[in-house]
Amino acid sequence: MKGALVGPEHISPIIDTVAGSPDPKEERKVVTAISPGVMPKAWIHGCPKDMVSSDDALQVHWYNEDFVILRQSKSIHFEAPFLYLIFGQEKAALFDTGATKKVETFPLQKTVEDLMRKRYGARRSEVELLVTHTHAHGDHVAADAQFAEQANTRLIGAKLDDCLPFFGFQDWPTQVAKFDLGARPLYLIPIPGHETTDIAIYDEKTGNVLSGDTVYPGRLYVTNWQAFCASLERLYDFLKDRPVRYFLGSHIEMSNQAGVDYPAGTEYQPDETPLEMDWNDFLNIREAVKKLGNEPKRDVHPKFIITPVRGGS
Ligand SMILES: [Zn+2]
Numbered sequence: 001m002k003g004a005l006v007g008p009e010h011i012s013p014i015i016d017t018v019a020g021s022p023d024p025k026e027e028r029k030v031v032t033a034i035s036p037g038v039m040p041k042a043w044i045h046g047c048p049k050d051m052v053s054s055d056d057a058l059q060v061h062w063y064n065e066d067f068v069i070l071r072q073s074k075s076i077h078f079e080a081p082f083l084y085l086i087f088g089q090e091k092a093a094l095f096d097t098g099a100t101k102k103v104e105t106f107p108l109q110k111t112v113e114d115l116m117r118k119r120y121g122a123r124r125s126e127v128e129l130l131v132t133h134t135h136a137h138g139d140h141v142a143a144d145a146q147f148a149e150q151a152n153t154r155l156i157g158a159k160l161d162d163c164l165p166f167f168g169f170q171d172w173p174t175q176v177a178k179f180d181l182g183a184r185p186l187y188l189i190p191i192p193g194h195e196t197t198d199i200a201i202y203d204e205k206t207g208n209v210l211s212g213d214t215v216y217p218g219r220l221y222v223t224n225w226q227a228f229c230a231s232l233e234r235l236y237d238f239l240k241d242r243p244v245r246y247f248l249g250s251h252i253e254m255s256n257q258a259g260v261d262y263p264a265g266t267e268y269q270p271d272e273t274p275l276e277m278d279w280n281d282f283l284n285i286r287e288a289v290k291k292l293g294n295e296p297k298r299d300v301h302p303k304f305i306i307t308p309v310r311g312g313s
């Protein structure tokens with residue numbers, strides 16, 4: 001459908017910055033060049049119960065030189081969340097601190113500091129690391145304390161009272177905030193519904209959307225149905241005229257068999273589906289939620305399972 005910006009048409013303005021100039025026949029008014037990146041063939045995914053894990057505490061994957069994805073080992077915590085580190089010219093931002101507090105088993109701060117030094121070299125001391133969150137659930141904030149009182153590091157609490165003033169939100173949840181890391185603008189879109197503090201982060205440079213526990217290949221737990229519906233619309237409205245490469249969420253719970261998930265608490269996922277979702281996947285989630293209307297119920301789809309709950313997860 002012309003102008004509806006679905007599927008490949010939506011992502012057509014993506015231009016490989018290495019490849020050069022936009023197609024002159026391109027009809028869209030604004031063509032934004034986005035930086036390409038690569039996803040790994042597989043993530044660390046735990047090991048069978050009767051074996052000793054050989055996984056590192058964290059898998060570090062350089063999507064490109066300014067965008068790092070980290071996965072916590074399933075052998076440390078079954079939630080095995082994904083964390084994201086984005087580098088700008090003046091600041092860097094870490095989104096989420098994982099599911100484990102103990103530095104002995106989960107040395108997140110040290111890992112991130114090593115990455116900062118790798119990226120910035122001697123300039124590290126001039127670059128502030130912001131530690132912030134996709135939302136306030138325990139498996140996203142557990143290692144926050146590792147970053148407290150570290151040099152050139154600012155820890156921003158996940159509660160709305162802490163993060164909204166920092167990012168300049170005045171009208172939650174209807175306002176989108178822009179935050180620049182230095183030639184690296186990020187847009188923060190409020191998307192409560194899974195929990196109360198959910199924020200999606202749109203990284204203009206890569207076209208990636210950090211989508212927390214709202215858009216990911218797994219059980220999309222919804223604690224506030226009305227808020228969740230409104231949040232998907234808000235996210236759609238914001239993204240529909242912008243290039244989107246991937247939605248990158250915080251977990252993988254689906255297997256590579258359509259509609260089949262690993263049960264909650266699973267510590268070994270040898271056949272998990274890839275992390276990344278695309279614009280069409282997002283449209284499918286939006287459509288599924290719309291179809292349920294005012295009657296939320298568990299609803300199984302090939303790549304996700306809508307899972308309304310009371311109280312949160
Ligand atoms: Zn959550």
Ligand SMILES: [Zn+2]
Pocket residue numbers: 079081137139140213250251
């Ligand atoms: Zn989570």
